[in-house]
Amino acid sequence: MSDSLKRFVKESWLLVAASLVCGLLLAAADAALGPRIEMNKAAKLTNLAVGLLPDARTFAPLSEPVEIKALDGRIESAVVFKAMADNTVVGWVFKVVGSGFADKVELVAAVDAPFQKIAGYDVLSSSETVNFGDQIKTAYYRDQFAGAPADRLALVGPGAAKPEDIDPTIVAISGATISSEAVVQAMNHYLPQFKEQLEKKGLIGNGSNP
Helix, strand or coil, X not given: CCHHHHHHHHHHHHHHHHHHHHHHXXXXXXXXHHHHHHHXXXXXXXXXXXXXXXXXXXXXXXXCCEEEECCCXXXXXXXXXXXXXXXXXXXXXXXXXXXXXXXXXXXXXXXXXXCCXXXXXXXXXXXXXXXXXXXXXXXXXXXXXXXXXXXXXXXXXXXXXXXXXXXXEEECXXXXXXXXXXXXXXXXXXXXXXHHHHHHCCCCCCCCCC
């Protein structure tokens, strides 16, 4: 075996060993920090929910998660929070996810007690472009969802409708159509599923007793 080949084999093994060690360290870090990250997200979710349902005094998760189909078709367990005020249900809160321009967009969504109107949403996690896609965090865009029917929403281009109109039509952010679509996509994909699950549990609909 030539000296150059021996050197190549030696350096290759060093690279493989270094990659293996780095992979193990990353896996260990993820295992250690993963639960803490999820706990922080859960705390942030309930904190954001206060702004969406200001009449609520407590946000209690249902005793059992519900089964929801994710955007990629996988079945996942999702937590639903019951918003209460003086022993009265004032709304429901949960996480919804859309496919943004840079990455997935995680939102906190809230609806009223009978699941008829959207109370609003806030951004739990997003990597959308600054001054473009991240405008989904602004009141200009978010306010369109407050009071809109909790059915299927439609996205239209800027100028096609008035943003202050409370209806199923949502006006896209100029220059950030994909990010705008991510929010509407998340609502349209998840809200019907959460509504169906709550109806099955008898928590909304005829004869409901939250």
